[in-house]
Amino acid sequence: MTDIAHPDTLDLQTRRRSVPPPALTGPGPDPVQLQTLLTIAARVPDHGKLAPWRFIVFEGEGRLRAGEALAALYAADHPEADAKRLDLERRRLAQAPLVIGVVSRAAPHVKIPEWEQLLSAGAVAMNLILAANAMGFATSWLTEWYAYDRRALTALGLDETEKMAGFIHIGRPTAVIEDRVRPNLADLITRF
Template identity: 65%
Template structure:
């Protein structure tokens, strides 16, 4: 095998609670995001964009998440609000991947959506290849319009998820993977 195949066959998500710093510096992050953007993109639409949430921005977005949760759950305990507030505080960097999929005369929305997923996975792989651990998550706040508005998403935009990037304190054991006999058909 080669280094790329080794990475792809051993890649494992690491929950944000198990991620620490240091995270990628600006140059490393720009390399990771450059790789993330090198995906199939029919029509050169770039149906995705990235929002980097690091440093104090993690706290600001966390306050928005907690306030939104409290608005819907006024009985929430201080402990639960702290959990919501700290959603983006575990890893040193979170990158929100924004889907800008929309109607196009030539490029079906389905193909644009696939490009968004490919950009997100390239981001994960580029970060892993750079020596970082990652976790791609959505959670409830990725679907809440109030949080999306606070992040600056247009009404037509959606969130593909947050990619948390840091250093693994520990790597969880691998999960069972599907057997090729269950998912592959040869014609």
């Protein structure tokens, strides 16, 4: 039997941490890197080969166009919002050089439970994060209010049956981010 350990992969998974989008800068992934990231992200367990997910790539000016739509919705719901808050909403998807929306297309199926389809979308997001970190980028997986607002989802191109599994912000870290306290595994493990 050959040694199948991959210490670099294990090291990456041990030290990976989220970096807030305001602490991410460019350059982001180039077109070849982006294609590689999406290819790796799509290599997940997918019972029935349904691909119950898809991607929305927010890059360049597209990040700002999406932000304008979000800011308009926020302003309509919060007439008291000042210019600073509206600018924050406008820049939600423009802080990192690249944001990839992972859209869940889970739907009733005669054989494949929706729950398994949802888990597959989560695996896509995590594969994307690990691949980006392996390339030397930093990431943050966020949802925020607009991931749950049907008007915002429609403005971002989702149909009425789709849900946003998350927005993966990708860039280069501008600072070293301290690790957060991790759960005590002894509290999370039982044996049968």
